[in-house]
Amino acid sequence: MKILVLGSGAREHSLIMALAKENAHTLYAAPGNAGTAEWAENVALDPTNKSVVAQIAKDLDVDLVVVGPEAPLVAGVADALKNENIPVFGPSHKAAAIEGSKSFAKDVMAAAGVPTGESETVADEATLVAALDRMGAPYVVKADGLAAGKGVLVTDDRQAAIDHAAYYLQDGTVVVEEFLDGPEVSLFFLSDGHTVVPLAPAQDYKRAFDGDQGPNTGGMGAYSPLPWLDDDFVELVTNTVARPTINELASRGVPFVGLLYCGLIVTAKGVRVIEFNARFGDPETQVVLARLTSDLAPLLLAAANGTLGEYEPPAFSDDVALTVVLASEGYPEKPITGRVITGLDDALAIPGVTVAHAATAHSDDGLIATGGRVLSVIATGTTFDSARKSAYDALQAITLEGGHYRLDIAQRVSDDHSG
Numbered sequence: 001m002k003i004l005v006l007g008s009g010a011r012e013h014s015l016i017m018a019l020a021k022e023n024a025h026t027l028y029a030a031p032g033n034a035g036t037a038e039w040a041e042n043v044a045l046d047p048t049n050k051s052v053v054a055q056i057a058k059d060l061d062v063d064l065v066v067v068g069p070e071a072p073l074v075a076g077v078a079d080a081l082k083n084e085n086i087p088v089f090g091p092s093h094k095a096a097a098i099e100g101s102k103s104f105a106k107d108v109m110a111a112a113g114v115p116t117g118e119s120e121t122v123a124d125e126a127t128l129v130a131a132l133d134r135m136g137a138p139y140v141v142k143a144d145g146l147a148a149g150k151g152v153l154v155t156d157d158r159q160a161a162i163d164h165a166a167y168y169l170q171d172g173t174v175v176v177e178e179f180l181d182g183p184e185v186s187l188f189f190l191s192d193g194h195t196v197v198p199l200a201p202a203q204d205y206k207r208a209f210d211g212d213q214g215p216n217t218g219g220m221g222a223y224s225p226l227p228w229l230d231d232d233f234v235e236l237v238t239n240t241v242a243r244p245t246i247n248e249l250a251s252r253g254v255p256f257v258g259l260l261y262c263g264l265i266v267t268a269k270g271v272r273v274i275e276f277n278a279r280f281g282d283p284e285t286q287v288v289l290a291r292l293t294s295d296l297a298p299l300l301l302a303a304a305n306g307t308l309g310e311y312e313p314p315a316f317s318d319d320v321a322l323t324v325v326l327a328s329e330g331y332p333e334k335p336i337t338g339r340v341i342t343g344l345d346d347a348l349a350i351p352g353v354t355v356a357h358a359a360t361a362h363s364d365d366g367l368i369a370t371g372g373r374v375l376s377v378i379a380t381g382t383t384f385d386s387a388r389k390s391a392y393d394a395l396q397a398i399t400l401e402g403g404h405y406r407l408d409i410a411q412r413v414s415d416d417h418s419g
Helices: 010-020 050-060 070-074 077-083 102-112 125-135 158-169 233-251 284-291 297-305 344-348 384-397 411-416
Strands: 002-007 026-031 064-067 119-122 139-143 152-155 174-177 184-192 196-198 207-209 213-216 221-224 257-267 270-277 320-327 353-357 360-363 366-369 373-381
Touching: 002 010, 002 050, 010 026, 010 284, 010 353, 010 373, 026 050, 050 077, 064 077, 064 297, 070 077, 102 119, 102 174, 102 233, 102 270, 119 125, 125 139, 125 158, 125 174, 139 158, 152 158, 152 213, 158 174, 184 233, 184 284, 184 297, 196 233, 221 284, 233 257, 233 270, 257 297, 284 320, 284 373, 320 384, 344 353, 344 384, 353 384, 373 384, 384 411
Parallel strands: 002 026, 002 064
Antiparallel strands: 119 174, 139 152, 139 174, 184 196, 184 257, 207 213, 221 320, 257 270, 320 373, 353 373, 360 366
16 A cells, blocks of 8 residues: 655654554655654645645555645645545545644534633733633633644633733634533544544653643653553543534534544543644654554545444554653753754664654754654653663663653553553
């Protein structure tokens, strides 16, 4: 099978590595990065340019396009590919609004009876302040549109909440939400527009620094499985969240084909949805795919072709997988890029370790960092202790001037389930 994966981050590198394991595909990454180039042919293009993507897919005669990031989906790349009869794993522009618009997602959830927190969409500062005062602290403010994982603020500081919202109100609306307390869970579902198939749950870490301190980021690490979840958790979310959401979208004439990311929180009153994404999450993809033992490509193609129900559900290893993100100095506010990365070969020599490139390129000086989140170091093991040791040993082997990473990824679950 010829497969084109759109995107250039660690998520796309992880997808390509998972597809490469099947030894049955010709792989392309567009635009890709230094890491994807080891497994696939990189194709230089703007993944949000619908006409260019469609033309390249035709020229390469691909059997499937997998859209990694959210921006191409919201831009309607999947629609352009479908118009050319090219199978695509990724929702249409209208269906991708489940991520592209927080207010649209809340409307869908309300209609489908999906459990979520109270919210209000506001368009001006007066309405914003009233909503903040009604919801109370801690204040939760979200940009209504895409914000690369940085549009959410949770704070006890009322003025900070107002200032955060004011930035996004310049160009649109913001959503003020009820604060929900409890552990967060990410659960992915494959969908062909009517059938939903769950993958394995994961937990990610959004804050930049240890102890969940610092600003929100695109994600600094993740782990899977989640031994503290109830045995019926996946079935519960399938029946109360994923299936009703997919059915509601279908009833509106916007069937969702692709990956429905359910960002969940386990509260004292039950599971609630924090957000939906319309694509694989990063960095959770790295750990979910590290545990996947089924072939991925047939499932993605079946979702694209509407035949997902004909396939056996995906299977996962009992092994632990975790990932720790190495970020550039200054990330997430003002990352310093262009610095040289060394030690990757030593890191990869550690058993159970793989590395997904997030923002890298080759230069005359060697491998360099080109963005905020640079590498995603992935480790698998039979226990949380062993996986954590491998991951952090690998990070010790890698050198990036000013680079930083969290030291507490999966620490609590490791302490609770050591041995």
